[in-house]
Structure formats: structure tokens, C-alpha cells
Amino acid sequence: MAKSFYDILGVTKGANEAELKRAYRKMALQYHPDKNKDNKEAESKFKEINEAYQTLSDTQKRAYYDQFGSAPGGSGGPGAGHGAYGGGNPFAGGHYETNFGDFGNLGDIFESFFGGGARGGSGAGQRRRAGPYRGNDIETTIKLTFEEAVFGKERELVINKLERCETCSGSGAQPGAKIVTCSTCNGRGEIRAARQTIFGQVATQRPCDSCEGRGKTPEHVCTKCQGTGRHKKTDAVSVKIPAGVDTGSTLRVSGKGEAGPLGGESGDLYVNITVEKSKEYVRDGFDIYTEKEISVPQAVLGCEIPIKTLYGDITLRIPAGTASGKIFKLKEYGVQKLQQRDRGDHLVKITVVIPAKLSKKEKELYEQLSQE
Ligand SMILES: [Zn+2]
Numbered sequence: 001m002a003k004s005f006y007d008i009l010g011v012t013k014g015a016n017e018a019e020l021k022r023a024y025r026k027m028a029l030q031y032h033p034d035k036n037k038d039n040k041e042a043e044s045k046f047k048e049i050n051e052a053y054q055t056l057s058d059t060q061k062r063a064y065y066d067q068f069g070s071a072p073g074g075s076g077g078p079g080a081g082h083g084a085y086g087g088g089n090p091f092a093g094g095h096y097e098t099n100f101g102d103f104g105n106l107g108d109i110f111e112s113f114f115g116g117g118a119r120g121g122s123g124a125g126q127r128r129r130a131g132p133y134r135g136n137d138i139e140t141t142i143k144l145t146f147e148e149a150v151f152g153k154e155r156e157l158v159i160n161k162l163e164r165c166e167t168c169s170g171s172g173a174q175p176g177a178k179i180v181t182c183s184t185c186n187g188r189g190e191i192r193a194a195r196q197t198i199f200g201q202v203a204t205q206r207p208c209d210s211c212e213g214r215g216k217t218p219e220h221v222c223t224k225c226q227g228t229g230r231h232k233k234t235d236a237v238s239v240k241i242p243a244g245v246d247t248g249s250t251l252r253v254s255g256k257g258e259a260g261p262l263g264g265e266s267g268d269l270y271v272n273i274t275v276e277k278s279k280e281y282v283r284d285g286f287d288i289y290t291e292k293e294i295s296v297p298q299a300v301l302g303c304e305i306p307i308k309t310l311y312g313d314i315t316l317r318i319p320a321g322t323a324s325g326k327i328f329k330l331k332e333y334g335v336q337k338l339q340q341r342d343r344g345d346h347l348v349k350i351t352v353v354i355p356a357k358l359s360k361k362e363k364e365l366y367e368q369l370s371q372e
């Protein structure tokens with residue numbers, strides 16, 4: 001390793017942030033390629049200065065450097081000394097103009113480049129997008145009766161959302177208007193710019209705002225939607241709720257969210273479901289629970305009792321000698337399982353009612369029974 005980063009910038013090991021910045025600024029101005037045309041030595045010196053500053057101006061990298069004598073490598077970020085020269089483009093957000101003729105805005109650039117956002121190298125890649133964009137998803141909640149959830153139902157939901165403009169079919173163009181090549185981007189759909197910066201020439205690229213990346217614009221925009229291709233509208237959306245949903249179920253209705261701008265794909269509609277409780281049934285998953293009371297003679301001798309189920313009344317045969325608390329399973333009398341053929345079960349819990357009051361006759365009979 002030749003000169004240390006401190007030596008390159010001409011500062012002491014204890015230099016603080018302001019001193020580093022001042023030294024860097026001075027050196028960068030001196031060796032900037034714009035001021036040293038075709039001077040290879042100045043160019044490599046300029047790169048050296050950058051690498052040194054990018055390491056020393058980052059507390060973590062500086063600590064690493066102090067300890068190991070080299071910059072932490074391999075991150076690909078500006079710290080590795082390639083930020084402005086390689087693929088990562090710290091100026092991708094590029095909304096400021098720079099004028100290197102007189103270095104007037106140099107301070108701003110230092111702030112922008114080293115201030116934080118650009119450092120992670122997350123600029124260019126994540127911003128790239130292909131228009132037209134997809135519309136937003138919408139989320140809504142509906143309340144169903146117990147029966148609606150069990151058997152399914154078609155429900156009409158009224159939703160206020162951005163809908164595709166019928167006048168222009170979402171294109172944003174006034175009907176009959178000529179579609180012309182976007183003059184902002186010359187039909188490319190993106191804005192490219194080569195900027196001279198103190199780090200050399202940097203190419204920037206971003207979607208064109210004028211045409212949303214389409215490369216074409218109408219000569220006259222649609223007056224109904226002001227050229228956005230959509231407008232707020234109250235829409236009735238028919239939602240088919242399948243049998244078996246329960247509180248906590250969410251349905252996704254594809255393409256029923258908001259329309260995308262300029263004819264972009266629509267988002268989805270998410271319908272969250274809550275279900276009212278039933279007076280007659282307790283539901284647990286796809287199973288149904290009910291209770292039924294029988295008398296002591298019914299329990300002792302056996303009987304047939306009517307049971308109300310989701311699918312109509314049936315007769316349940318209780319065998320002789322049934323104890324209180326016994327559970328009978330009515331197989332597949334429960335709730336239709338979501339997107340399956342089979343159903344849950346209906347479980348009937350039997351309670352034998354011991355009479356608290358007996359008629360004279362009953363009392364006699366029980367007394368006879370007890371002497372047996
Ligand atoms: Zn329109």
C-alpha cells in the first residue's frame with residue numbers, strides 16, 4: 001500500500017469531518033478532470049482522492065481503515081471507490097442542475113452525494129420502472145349473516161374508486177386527438193442525460209414524466225379526466241362469496257381495485273369478511289355444535305328426537321342407556337369446506353334433564369323404581 005488515505009488528502013489521522021471535507025474539496029477542485037483535460041495523472045489522482053474521502057468520511061469505514069489499513073471492500077457502494085465511475089449512479093434522482101464551468105454548485109453536490117441517500121447505492125436500480133403503472137389495491141370489509149357465510153352468496157359492493165375514463169378509454173387523449181411523439185423524451189419514454197460532475201461524466205436515466213414512459217402523448221388531453229385516464233367514480237362490484245367463509249377470511253377480486261393511470265392495469269379488491277353469530281349454531285371451523293335435552297326415560301329407554309341441521313330437520317336415534325354429556329356426530333352435516341367437496345360435521349351434545357319437581361304420579365313411579 002502506497003500512501004495512506006490521510007496522506008492522500010493531506011490531513012492528520014485525527015482530522016475531523018470538517019477538516020476532511022475542506023481538504024477533499026480543495027483537492028477535488030485541483031484535480032478535477034474538467035480542469036485537467038487529457039491529464040492521466042490528474043485523473044488517477046482524482047480517483048485516489050475520491051476513494052480516500054469516501055472511506056474516511058464514513059465513520060464505520062474509517063474505523064475499519066484505521067484498524068486494517070485498507071478500505072472495507074466488496075460492497076460495491078461508493079466506499080469501494082466505484083460509485084461515480086461504475087454502474088451505480090448517485091445522481092439518478094438528478095433534479096438539480098450543476099454548473100462546473102465555475103464550480104458554483106459544488107457545495108450542493110458534496111451534500112447530495114455524501115449526505116446519505118446516495119451512499120447506499122440504492123439510487124438508480126430501484127427507481128427504474130416501466131409505465132404505465134398499475135392501479136392501487138382497495139381493501140374493504142363486509143359483514144355476512146351466519147347463513148350467507150355457510151352457503152355462500154353473491155354480494156354487490158358499492159365502492160368509490162378511481163375508474164378508467166370512458167371518454168378516452170384510459171388513454172388520456174381527447175377523442176380524435178392526434179397521438180404524437182413525446183417531445184420531452186423524443187419517443188424514448190425515458191430521459192437520459194450525461195452530466196459532467198466532479199467525478200467525471202455520469203449518465204442518468206429516468207422515466208419521462210410528460211408521457212409516463214410511453215414515448216407518445218396526445219396533442220390534446222381528454223377534458224373529462226384531464227389526461228390522467230381515470231376519474232373518481234362510485235362503482236358496484238359484484239362479489240361471489242364462496243360457501244364456507246368465516247370471520248377473518250379475505251377474498252381477492254382480481255382487477256377490481258383502482259384503474260392504473262393512462263390505461264394501466266387495475267389493482268385488486270380485497271374483501272375482508274366478518275360473520276355474525278348464529279342463535280342456533282356454534283361454529284368452529286367447519287364443524288357445527290348444538291345441544292339437545294332429553295328426559296330421563298328417553299335416556300334410559302332410548303328414543304328418536306328431531307334435530308335441526310343446516311340442511312333441514314333430521315331424526316336422531318338415541319340408543320337406550322345414553323348418559324348425559326354424550327356427543328353424537330352427524331357426519332358431513334357441518335359447513336361446506338372452502339374450495340373442497342366435503343363438509344365438516346354437526347356434533348350434538350345430549351343433556352339428560354333431571355326433573356327438579358315431580359308430579360304425584362311421577363313420584364310414585366320413581367319410588368316404585370327405587371324399590372326394584
Ligand atoms: Zn379521459
Ligand SMILES: [Zn+2]
Binds near residue numbers: 190
Ligand atoms: Zn416522454
